[in-house]
Amino acid sequence: MIQISNLSFYYKKSAPIFEGVTLQIKSGIYGLLGENGVGKTSLLHIISGLRFPKSGSCNVCGYESYKRKPGMLSQLFFLPEEFNTPSESISTYAKLNGVFYPNFKQSELDEYLDIFQVDRQKKMTQMSFGQKKKAMIAFAIAANTPVLLLDEPTNGLDIPSKSQFRKIISSVSTSDKSIVISTHQVRDLENLIDPIIILDRNQVLLNNTVEEITQKLHFTYSATKPQDSLYCEQILQGYSAVSENVDNEESILNIESLFSAVVLNKEKIKNIFNN
Amino acid sequence: MNETFNLKRFLSLLKRDIRMCSKYYLYISIALLGILLIVAIFSHIIMNITGPNNSYDGNFIIVYFALIAAIFCSPFYLRENNNKQEALFSYILPSSALERFLSVCARNLIVLVICTIILILTNLVWSIITISFSHDLTVYIKIDSSVITAILSMQAIAILGQAYFRKFALVKTFGITTLLLYLTLMLAMGVTEPDSYFDLEDFIFPEIFSQQWLGSVHPVLYVCGTILKLIFPFGLWFAAYFKMKETEI
Numbered sequence: 001m002i003q004i005s006n007l008s009f010y011y012k013k014s015a016p017i018f019e020g021v022t023l024q025i026k027s028g029i030y031g032l033l034g035e036n037g038v039g040k041t042s043l044l045h046i047i048s049g050l051r052f053p054k055s056g057s058c059n060v061c062g063y064e065s066y067k068r069k070p071g072m073l074s075q076l077f078f079l080p081e082e083f084n085t086p087s088e089s090i091s092t093y094a095k096l097n098g099v100f101y102p103n104f105k106q107s108e109l110d111e112y113l114d115i116f117q118v119d120r121q122k123k124m125t126q127m128s129f130g131q132k133k134k135a136m137i138a139f140a141i142a143a144n145t146p147v148l149l150l151d152e153p154t155n156g157l158d159i160p161s162k163s164q165f166r167k168i169i170s171s172v173s174t175s176d177k178s179i180v181i182s183t184h185q186v187r188d189l190e191n192l193i194d195p196i197i198i199l200d201r202n203q204v205l206l207n208n209t210v211e212e213i214t215q216k217l218h219f220t221y222s223a224t225k226p227q228d229s230l231y232c233e234q235i236l237q238g239y240s241a242v243s244e245n246v247d248n249e250e251s252i253l254n255i256e257s258l259f260s261a262v263v264l265n266k267e268k269i270k271n272i273f274n275n
Numbered sequence: 276m277n278e279t280f281n282l283k284r285f286l287s288l289l290k291r292d293i294r295m296c297s298k299y300y301l302y303i304s305i306a307l308l309g310i311l312l313i314v315a316i317f318s319h320i321i322m323n324i325t326g327p328n329n330s331y332d333g334n335f336i337i338v339y340f341a342l343i344a345a346i347f348c349s350p351f352y353l354r355e356n357n358n359k360q361e362a363l364f365s366y367i368l369p370s371s372a373l374e375r376f377l378s379v380c381a382r383n384l385i386v387l388v389i390c391t392i393i394l395i396l397t398n399l400v401w402s403i404i405t406i407s408f409s410h411d412l413t414v415y416i417k418i419d420s421s422v423i424t425a426i427l428s429m430q431a432i433a434i435l436g437q438a439y440f441r442k443f444a445l446v447k448t449f450g451i452t453t454l455l456l457y458l459t460l461m462l463a464m465g466v467t468e469p470d471s472y473f474d475l476e477d478f479i480f481p482e483i484f485s486q487q488w489l490g491s492v493h494p495v496l497y498v499c500g501t502i503l504k505l506i507f508p509f510g511l512w513f514a515a516y517f518k519m520k521e522t523e524i
Contacts, residue, residue, distance in 0.1 A: 048367055050524035069278045073369035084360040086295055096291040100284070100369040 001178040006056035019202040031193030032182040038199045040182040044149045048078040079140045081152040085124035090135040103144035112138035130156045148179045154188040186255040218245040219254045231261035285374045292378045307393045310341045315400045338397045342390045349386040350433040351445040372520035431508035438518040
């Protein structure tokens with residue numbers, strides 16, 4: 001669905017964000033992780049045609065993203081982390097904007113708004129940030145685009161809303177949809193995102209499914225500090241660690257530990273996953 | 276789906292954009308009507324005190340300046356990229372660059388319509404206030420092809436300016452336009468009448484000067500005038516369209 005080939009991008013030539021990055025995003029709910037400033041939002045902007053690659057290509061559903069053709073844009077929806085909404089209700093907004101998305105369903109929007117308990121007649125400028133977010137999340141999902149890009153979608157949502165968001169996202173994920181969620185709040189989406197992409201400065205450190213990750217890496221909790229771990233963190237009950245899975249043992253993925261392990265052992269992780 | 280232009284999609288876009296601009300149209304209509312009302316009341320009071328006096332039709336110049344300001348400033352307030360967080364949803368809306376450009380033109384055309392209605396009202400109000408109205412204001416309200424071209428050119432300059440500049444677009448466009456106009460007039464004066472004196476009246480009332488200039492048989496000015504008639508407004512619209520097409524968020 002999304003094919004990125006040899007992508008290079010920078011705001012200042014002296015500090016490139018991406019250099020020769022190649023990445024493929026197929027169907028599924030992708031978690032896009034990375035430290036602050038590595039380019040997660042920039043990548044989403046490039047995919048949605050808001051920014052243009054300096055070199056290389058970004059192909060979305062058969063279209064070059066920078067050309068911003070209506071055919072591509074009707075198959076993609078991007079919900080940014082921060083946005084301003086027009087001074088109208090979500091109902092009016094949906095009436096005016098839903099027509100641009102061929103698969104938009106008003107009944108689904110109504111259903112999601114009911115789940116999120118958002119007043120559909122209230123002007124969005126009079127809503128709190130969380131309510132606005134929920135309203136636009138509902139619209140984004142009801143647009144039913146094959147590609148859905150969400151930048152920090154749970155930021156600003158209360159605890160029940162986060163749970164509702166997870167349920168809705170997992171219910172709409174199908175084999176013909178790519179949902180990319182850029183987030184720092186990995187605990188909110190721990191059991192939802194699969195595969196996982198971890199970005200670093202100028203490169204993609206990881207782009208693998210949870211199954212592939214747990215085959216190559218072993219996540220443990222132990223009372224004593226383990227030796228030869230890629231990453232180890234002291235927790236209340238002992239130690240949480242990530243090590244290379246030499247014995248092919250099964251374990252449950254801990255995304256926070258995975259992230260730290262990947263960021264601290266970039267070359268080793270590349271070798272592990274390329275072998 | 277036609278990627279360059281689809282009528283149904285364009286009409287949906289137009290409906291959406293006009294709906295989003297409706298408050299602006301209301302505010303500008305109220306503002307212009309307010310200015311007209313204040314000028315009319317002021318003129319009426321003054322004429323009641325001093326008696327009918329042709330010099331007071333000059334008060335209505337304020338209304339004409341307000342109309343010109345509205346036409347020039349509107350593209351900067353109606354544009355999409357005033358604020359990144361507001362503009363983003365417009366950028367990702369499934370529409371072609373041509374449709375978005377035509378929508379920009381249509382939104383600004385509505386401003387022209389509002390200004391035309393205000394202009395007609397101004398004429399009506401003034402004709403009620405004084406019987407000398409129609410004779411004295413002929414110079415200012417004569418609508419011919421050159422006036423229409425000038426208005427469309429002015430708006431086209433503003434549309435191009437809002438497409439090119441992100442911050443302080445209005446100030447930058449106005450400044451550059453004024454500077455270029457002054458330099459052009461000075462150059463034209465230098466070519467046609469190198470020994471003549473260029474004073475402020477020629478700058479404030481360029482129509483008088485342009486009649487001399489454009490009516491001149493000087494070959495250089497004739498060629499320049501022909502080129503300028505092509506550039507303004509069509510060339511500017513062209514440039515604005517291509518700039519919008521390549522603009523990132």
